[in-house]
Amino acid sequence: MDKLLAKTLFGLEDVLAGELQDMGAKNISKGRRSVSFHGDKEMLYRANYSLRTALSVLKPLYSFRIERAKDLYQKSMEFPWEDIMGLGQTFSVVPVVNSSIFNHTAYPALVLKDAIADRFRMKSNRRPSVELKEPDMVFNCHISEKDVTISIDSTITPLFKRGYRVYQSEAPLNEVLAAGIIMKSGWDMQLPLLDPMCGSGTLAIEAALMARNIPPGQFRRFFGFMNWPDYDPALFKKVRRDAVLKKKSLQTPVYCKDISSQNIRLCRINIKNAGLEDDIQTEVADFRESDSKEKPYMIIMNPPYGERLDVKNIESLYSDIGERLKHGYPGSTAWIISSNKEALKNIGLKPSRKITLYNGKLEIKLAKYELYSGSKKGR
Numbered sequence: 001m002d003k004l005l006a007k008t009l010f011g012l013e014d015v016l017a018g019e020l021q022d023m024g025a026k027n028i029s030k031g032r033r034s035v036s037f038h039g040d041k042e043m044l045y046r047a048n049y050s051l052r053t054a055l056s057v058l059k060p061l062y063s064f065r066i067e068r069a070k071d072l073y074q075k076s077m078e079f080p081w082e083d084i085m086g087l088g089q090t091f092s093v094v095p096v097v098n099s100s101i102f103n104h105t106a107y108p109a110l111v112l113k114d115a116i117a118d119r120f121r122m123k124s125n126r127r128p129s130v131e132l133k134e135p136d137m138v139f140n141c142h143i144s145e146k147d148v149t150i151s152i153d154s155t156i157t158p159l160f161k162r163g164y165r166v167y168q169s170e171a172p173l174n175e176v177l178a179a180g181i182i183m184k185s186g187w188d189m190q191l192p193l194l195d196p197m198c199g200s201g202t203l204a205i206e207a208a209l210m211a212r213n214i215p216p217g218q219f220r221r222f223f224g225f226m227n228w229p230d231y232d233p234a235l236f237k238k239v240r241r242d243a244v245l246k247k248k249s250l251q252t253p254v255y256c257k258d259i260s261s262q263n264i265r266l267c268r269i270n271i272k273n274a275g276l277e278d279d280i281q282t283e284v285a286d287f288r289e290s291d292s293k294e295k296p297y298m299i300i301m302n303p304p305y306g307e308r309l310d311v312k313n314i315e316s317l318y319s320d321i322g323e324r325l326k327h328g329y330p331g332s333t334a335w336i337i338s339s340n341k342e343a344l345k346n347i348g349l350k351p352s353r354k355i356t357l358y359n360g361k362l363e364i365k366l367a368k369y370e371l372y373s374g375s376k377k378g379r
C-alpha cells in the first residue's frame with residue numbers, strides 16, 4: 001500500500017474524499033485542495049480512471065528536511081532517480097513552494113532538475129533531457145518551510161481534460177468543477193435534471209456520465225503512469241474492464257437547453273463524442289419563457305457572470321431568472337452558479353444554502369433555491 005495524493009479544486013475536498021471511500025481507498029485524509037489516501041497499484045490506476053473530482057494523482061517518492069537552500073540539491077542527489085526513469089525519457093518539475101528559505105518559488109524547480117540530471121551523469125556520464133510541453137515524467141516539488149516532499153505525477157495531463165469536449169462556449173465550466181457541483185447538489189438521479197443555460201453542455205454531460213456510472217477516464221488515451229517502468233498493462237486492462245461491467249442505463253431524463261442555437265449545435269457534438277445521444281435531450285429555448293409545472297426538476301444553471309462574457313443588463317437577466325424559477329417551477333430545486341454577488345441578489349429568492357467554489361481564478365457562489373407553490377411561510 002502506497003501513500004497517494006489526489007489534487008482537486010478548492011471546496012471539492014469532501015466529495016473527492018467520498019469518491020475515494022466508495023472506491024475502497026484506505027486512510028483517507030482531507031487537506032487543502034487535496035485528499036491523501038493509501039492504495040496499491042490497482043487503486044492508483046482506478047483513481048486516475050474513475051475519479052470525477054480529482055485533477056491529478058501524485059505518488060510521494062522522497063521526503064526530507066532542509067535548513068538551507070543548498071540542502072535541496074544535496075538531498076535530492078541522494079535519491080536513486082535511475083530507478084524511476086530511464087536516460088531516454090524526458091522530465092519536468094512542478095514547484096509548489098511556501099518557504100522563507102527561497103526568495104523565488106521557481107528556483108527550487110531548477111535545483112531539483114539539476115540534481116536529477118547530475119545524478120544520472122554521475123552514474124552513467126549522460127543526462128536526461130528536460131521537456132516542458134510533453135514530458136515523459138513530471139515530478140512535483142512541494143516545500144513547506146523546511147519540509148520537502150518530491151512526488152511523481154501519475155496523471156500528467158490534468159483529469160479535467162476528459163477528452164469528449166471538442167468544442168466549448170466562450171466561458172466553459174471546468175469538467176471537474178461541473179462534476180463537483182452536481183455531487184454538491186445532492187442530485188439523487190431520480191428527479192429529471194435540467195440545465196437551461198447549458199453552453200457547451202458540460203454540466204449535463206457530467207450528470208449523465210455520473211448517472212450511467214461511466215468513468216470519465218474512458219475517453220482518455222494516456223495517463224502518466226503508462227510511462228513508469230513498473231507499468232502493468234494487464235492490470236490497467238482489468239481496471240477498464242471492471243468499470244465497463246458497472247455501467248448502467250439512465251433512469252431519468254437529462255435536459256440540455258440554451259437560447260443560442262450555436263451553443264446547442266456545439267453541445268450536440270460534445271454529447272455525441274461522449275456517446276450520450278440517447279441520454280441527453282437538447283433544445284434551443286429561452287429559459288425566461290419556459291414553464292414546467294407538471295413535475296419537479298433538479299435545476300443546475302451557470303448563467304453569465306458579466307466577467308468573461310459581456311452581458312448587458314445583467315441584473316435584469318438575474319431578476320428574470322428568479323421570476324421564472326418562482327412561477328414556472330414549483331416543487332423544483334434550483335442551484336445557480338455565479339461569481340457576481342450583486343447580480344445574485346436580483347434573483348429575488350432567499351437561498352437555503354451557499355457554497356464557495358472557484359471557476360479558474362474566479363471565486364463563485366453555488367446558491368441553492370427551494371421552490372415552493374406560494375410562499376414558503378404559508379407552506
